[in-house]
Amino acid sequence: MLSKKIPRATARRLPIYYRYLTVLLSANKQRVSSTELSEAVQVDSATIRRDFSYFGELGKRGYGYDVANLLKFFKGILHQDSLVSVALVGVGSLGSALLNYNFHQDTNLRISAAFDTKPEFANTVKSGIPIYPAEEMTTQLKEQQIDVVILTVPGDKAQKVTDQLVEAGVKGILNFTPVRLSVPKDVQVQNIDLTNELQTLIYFIKNYSEDNK
Incomplete structure (x- = not known):
């Protein structure tokens, strides 16, 4: 799914994003902005956007990120779809x-x-x-x-x-x-x-x- 290695610091933050997205989906949250993510996971929004940019266009300007789609994406990246x-x-x-x-x-x-x-x-x-x-x-x-x-x-x-x-x-x-x-x-x-x-x-x-x- 990923053709190049991402920085280790970014890789360490992926499970943090994944866990919070899981919480959002459980709360029926449909979309989230980088600012909202930043406040929740204590990572500045610029870093979040840079982390996500390694994987291409995951969100839309003015809309934010679709929680279900983003969670599904990171589930695959983190190999959470198999035991x-x-x-x-x-x-x-x-x-x-x-x-x-x-x-x-x-x-x-x-x-x-x-x-x-x-x-x-x-x-x-x-x-x-x-x-x-x-x-x-x-x-x-x-x-x-x-x-x-x-x-x-x-x-x-x-x-x-x-x-x-x-x-x-x-x-x-x-x-x-x-x-x-x-x-x-x-x-x-x-x-x-x-x-x-x-x-x-x-x-x-x-x-x-x-x-x-």
Whole structure:
């Protein structure tokens, strides 16, 4: 559908647009302007128009954007029209919380398998999701044709597990560990560092609050 790569910053904003358009459609909203989108998603309207321009003419001057058509377009761009199975590796406190999270409520994503080294987790079911022993990970990922994984293992195990995931054919890793993983060029890694985000938030509070201006 898209013949050229778009900037990564734009790609990161597409799910934000998609989610809000879903809300608008549920509210029977037929059209929306870039200004209205801007106020709702906290992205300036010029950036929204530039983001949309990468995909051609999605709206009409003086009319705005047709919500249903725009949502359908982004649904295709984000591959929301087909179910995507995801695996979780590491069923600790964070992993367990993610297993309980209802990913598929507003998306086409579902966690269909989990893996852990702890014997007490092996061959059990948590939140409706089967948990397999770690030694079955490579086989199960291949058999279930899963190429996206959420990684929540301890940091000292992260790279070793990542190497196994690459061997199993995984192409995308959502990395919740503090380790910056080494992967081949054809494997995408998205790092979610909660400690870093909190530290950044605290810095912003201390240095960018109204009292410090």
